[in-house]
Amino acid sequence: MTESPPPVVEMRGISLAFPGVKALQDVDFRLFPGEVHALMGENGAGKSTLIKTLTGVHRPDTGQVVLAGDDVAFSSPGEAQHAGISTVYQEVNLCANLTVAENILLGREPRRFGGIDFPAMRRRAAEVLARIGVHIDPASSLGEHPIAVQQLVAIARAIAIDCRVLVLDEPTSSLDAGEVAELFRIMRVLRDEGVAILFVSHFLDQVYEISDRMTVLRNGTLVGEHLTADVDRRTLIAQMIGRDLGTLEAIEHAAEERQAQGPVLVAATGLGRRGAIEPFDLEIRAGQVVGLAGLLGSGRTELARLLFGADRADSGRLLVDGKPLRLRGPRSAIAAGIAFSSEDRKGEGLVADLSIRDNLVLAMQAARGWTRPLPRKTKDQLVDKYLKALDIRPANPDALVRTLSGGNQQKVLLARWLVTEPRLLILDEPTRGIDIGAKAQIQQLVTTLAAEGTAILFISAELEEVVRIADRIVVLRDRRKIAELDGSVTGVDEVVELIAGGATPEKVVS
Amino acid sequence: MTTLAQRVPSRFLPVLATVALFVLAFGVGSARYDGFASGQVIANLFIDNAFLIVLAAGMTFVILSGGIDLSVGSVVALSTMVTASGLQAGWPVPLVIVAVLLTGSTLGLLMGLVIHKFDIQPFIVTLAGMFLARGLCFLISVESVSIKDRTFRDVATAAIELPGGVTITYNVVIALLVVAAAMYVLHRTRFGRTVYAVGGSESSALLMGLPTTRVKVGVYVISGLCSSLAGLLFSLYMLSGYGLHAVGMELDAIAAVVIGGTLLAGGVGYVLGGLAGVLVLGTIQTLISFQGTLSSWWTKIVIGVLLLVFIAVQRTIVRR
Numbered sequence: 001m002t003e004s005p006p007p008v009v010e011m012r013g014i015s016l017a018f019p020g021v022k023a024l025q026d027v028d029f030r031l032f033p034g035e036v037h038a039l040m041g042e043n044g045a046g047k048s049t050l051i052k053t054l055t056g057v058h059r060p061d062t063g064q065v066v067l068a069g070d071d072v073a074f075s076s077p078g079e080a081q082h083a084g085i086s087t088v089y090q091e092v093n094l095c096a097n098l099t100v101a102e103n104i105l106l107g108r109e110p111r112r113f114g115g116i117d118f119p120a121m122r123r124r125a126a127e128v129l130a131r132i133g134v135h136i137d138p139a140s141s142l143g144e145h146p147i148a149v150q151q152l153v154a155i156a157r158a159i160a161i162d163c164r165v166l167v168l169d170e171p172t173s174s175l176d177a178g179e180v181a182e183l184f185r186i187m188r189v190l191r192d193e194g195v196a197i198l199f200v201s202h203f204l205d206q207v208y209e210i211s212d213r214m215t216v217l218r219n220g221t222l223v224g225e226h227l228t229a230d231v232d233r234r235t236l237i238a239q240m241i242g243r244d245l246g247t248l249e250a251i252e253h254a255a256e257e258r259q260a261q262g263p264v265l266v267a268a269t270g271l272g273r274r275g276a277i278e279p280f281d282l283e284i285r286a287g288q289v290v291g292l293a294g295l296l297g298s299g300r301t302e303l304a305r306l307l308f309g310a311d312r313a314d315s316g317r318l319l320v321d322g323k324p325l326r327l328r329g330p331r332s333a334i335a336a337g338i339a340f341s342s343e344d345r346k347g348e349g350l351v352a353d354l355s356i357r358d359n360l361v362l363a364m365q366a367a368r369g370w371t372r373p374l375p376r377k378t379k380d381q382l383v384d385k386y387l388k389a390l391d392i393r394p395a396n397p398d399a400l401v402r403t404l405s406g407g408n409q410q411k412v413l414l415a416r417w418l419v420t421e422p423r424l425l426i427l428d429e430p431t432r433g434i435d436i437g438a439k440a441q442i443q444q445l446v447t448t449l450a451a452e453g454t455a456i457l458f459i460s461a462e463l464e465e466v467v468r469i470a471d472r473i474v475v476l477r478d479r480r481k482i483a484e485l486d487g488s489v490t491g492v493d494e495v496v497e498l499i500a501g502g503a504t505p506e507k508v509v510s
Numbered sequence: 511m512t513t514l515a516q517r518v519p520s521r522f523l524p525v526l527a528t529v530a531l532f533v534l535a536f537g538v539g540s541a542r543y544d545g546f547a548s549g550q551v552i553a554n555l556f557i558d559n560a561f562l563i564v565l566a567a568g569m570t571f572v573i574l575s576g577g578i579d580l581s582v583g584s585v586v587a588l589s590t591m592v593t594a595s596g597l598q599a600g601w602p603v604p605l606v607i608v609a610v611l612l613t614g615s616t617l618g619l620l621m622g623l624v625i626h627k628f629d630i631q632p633f634i635v636t637l638a639g640m641f642l643a644r645g646l647c648f649l650i651s652v653e654s655v656s657i658k659d660r661t662f663r664d665v666a667t668a669a670i671e672l673p674g675g676v677t678i679t680y681n682v683v684i685a686l687l688v689v690a691a692a693m694y695v696l697h698r699t700r701f702g703r704t705v706y707a708v709g710g711s712e713s714s715a716l717l718m719g720l721p722t723t724r725v726k727v728g729v730y731v732i733s734g735l736c737s738s739l740a741g742l743l744f745s746l747y748m749l750s751g752y753g754l755h756a757v758g759m760e761l762d763a764i765a766a767v768v769i770g771g772t773l774l775a776g777g778v779g780y781v782l783g784g785l786a787g788v789l790v791l792g793t794i795q796t797l798i799s800f801q802g803t804l805s806s807w808w809t810k811i812v813i814g815v816l817l818l819v820f821i822a823v824q825r826t827i828v829r830r
Contacts, residue, residue: 057717078719093717095710097777098703106703107720115698157718 291470524771568736589741594751618734
């Protein structure tokens with residue numbers, strides 16, 4: 001690619017600090033028209049912060065943002081949009097209570113006699129949707145559509161104005177393969193129209209497929225800017241992580257060597273709940289990692305919630321240590337040593353406005369009971385221990401959880417459960433939306449915990465991960481347990497076959 | 511039933527339920543009491559509740575945006591006080607009207623700005639506004655001030671004859687105009703749609719680049735304006751100003767809006783729902799007065815039960 005056209009966006013020497021965190025330090029960034037530019041980095045590297053600085057959500061402490069030759073300082077996302085910078089976020093930031101047409105055009109809708117011209121608005125919306133090849137009724141309510149379609153509506157909104165810069169912040173994390181291909185088709189169309197596209201994704205395959213150029217960040221600093229064709233994956237990952245990836249292989253070894261032959265800790269027979277998951281049998285031994293594989297909606301989370309007592313089972317029974325246990329709610333599960341780390345870490349796991357220390361102390365104190373206060377020294381020791389053990393960054397116990405990146409929040413959530421020393425730890429999508437480095441650390445931690453005798457139920461949409469880490473794999477389809485496989489001798493293909501249906505399981509253990 | 515549910519979008523169901531409730535209550539009254547099913551009884555529903563209809567229209571804006579305004583009852587009282595004492599002091603009627611409307615919208619503006627700038631819950635700020643407005647009433651006078659102005663009395667007592675011998679007052683006309691204006695603003699203007707967007711998801715609305723600040727402050731100005739207008743209508747209805755007028759009326763307004771199917775969480779609801787809610791409350795009151803032996807507090811009990819039922823119904827709809 002020639003560098004003849006001047007960059008449409010140039011950010012120079014951007015620094016930004018949050019309480020307790022230096023989010024960006026002296027970062028330079030260039031974006032050229034007609035290119036797809038991937039912003040790479042681990043969680044906490046400062047990708048989101050850099051994007052938000054560009055789109056007017058944050059203002060940099062120092063440094064300047066130049067848009068098409070002019071110095072700009074946006075004080076709101078609205079101003080950035082007026083200047084031609086549109087953003088599509090990972091979570092769909094639209095209003096589900098409004099119609100599709102309103103979501104696309106609100107704020108710049110066609111007007112007539114001072115009021116909104118609804119017929120014209122629907123026509124315009126239909127045009128924009130047609131431009132990206134999406135055929136839905138503009139007058140329908142946005143909430144009626146699946147997330148993938150809502151994501152495309154968000155893109156339609158972004159391009160409904162004359163946008164020069166389109167920022168896509170992890171747009172693919174909730175899309176399936178076909179939908180991703182559709183998104184890429186749209187991105188290529190827009191790129192060829194001269195739009196500069198800034199793209200963030202954790203999927204390296206996608207980055208290599210779509211991007212022309214990439215900028216790598218690590219710990220809030222700029223590591224490098226390359227043409228995608230010039231960097232191979234190994235170099236890229238090394239730049240992102242700053243250390244080698246031997247850990248991944250070590251994890252695999254551990255899974256093979258581990259002798260998961262502890263006593264049966266939890267045994268479910270015929271446990272089920274109508275509309276959530278059909279009755280299933282399941283045995284988890286101490287020191288064993290049981291993986292749950294299945295598509296979204298196959299009943300993975302529902303199964304976990306039954307074991308944790310978050311939902312009441314309407315059939316079957318549960319034995320813990322060979323004794324029947326009636327779960328009346330999460331409290332009785334926690335009392336029995338069962339911990340559940342939710343996939344919704346923002347909503348169900350952490351108190352975002354408290355510090356790391358307070359979040360950990362909350363869990364410790366809850367486990368001990370309110371009548372036995374913890375001495376300050378013990379608290380500090382424990383918090384320190386987990387900060388180090390999980391490599392939570394920033395390693396500042398007083399940093400607010402809200403300011404941490406997704407991967408580090410996940411680690412705090414894990415630490416929160418670990419301080420209660422659970423005997424069965426249920427991890428629901430512990431690695432979703434976090435980068436390779438943190439992912440490897442969390443997987444490593446799972447194997448360490450198992451080696452220490454903790455039973456683990458590991459849920460993940462990524463089959464490779466499940467297969468790599470689990471001693472046994474429970475396969476779910478259509479809210480039914482359809483197979484249970486030996487993890488050490490099972491390949492991803494085999495599991496895919498089962499999930500896809502048709503094949504009868506051959507190697508059913510137990 | 512399933513076919514009906516399929517044809518009508520679920521967002522209209524709460525409003526339809528309220529309209530059905532109104533029809534049911536009115537039907538029961540007509541079946542049991544002679545003279546209930548007359549045009550004048552319906553007209554009286556509007557005459558006796560014109561101020562509440564206006565309050566509910568303003569409150570709908572605030573609740574749709576995800577807020578709440580507890581000050582409206584007190585602002586009504588303050589408006590009656592300003593009206594009565596202004597007229598007593600010999601101010602011309604147009605000046606009184608302007609003064610009242612300015613007072614209400616300024617109070618609303620101040621509350622909106624405090625809510626926005628300091629990021630405080632609307633509940634607390636408007637609670638403060640409620641005490642402030644109530645206190646200001648007694649600063650003007652602790653006595654009830656009656657209105658003797660000729661023009662004002664003429665307007666208050668003027669009857670507009672409708673076909674069929676039914677009469678209504680100017681209050682009703684004004685209230686219905688306010689409802690029409692509110693519907694236009696909410697459904698046909700950018701401001702109105704942004705109210706829905708903010709109520710649906712404030713962070714999304716902000717990221718969509720919508721003027722959330724203007725809307726969040728604006729709804730309190732609108733509610734303040736509606737409250738002071740309702741105060742003028744209340745002055746016409748009572749022909750007096752008094753610091754103890756309209757005690758608890760803010761709760762009637764909120765109840766009417768919620769019974770009309772507007773979600774307290776914001777983002778879902780209609781002005782017509784609020785109107786239907788007011789009519790339901792009015793019909794229950796009329797039923798109890800026709801019944802004759804029941805005390806008026808039965809109205810409160812019935813309203814309480816209805817509120818609980820409606821909030822429970824909304825909750826189940828939202829869960830789905």
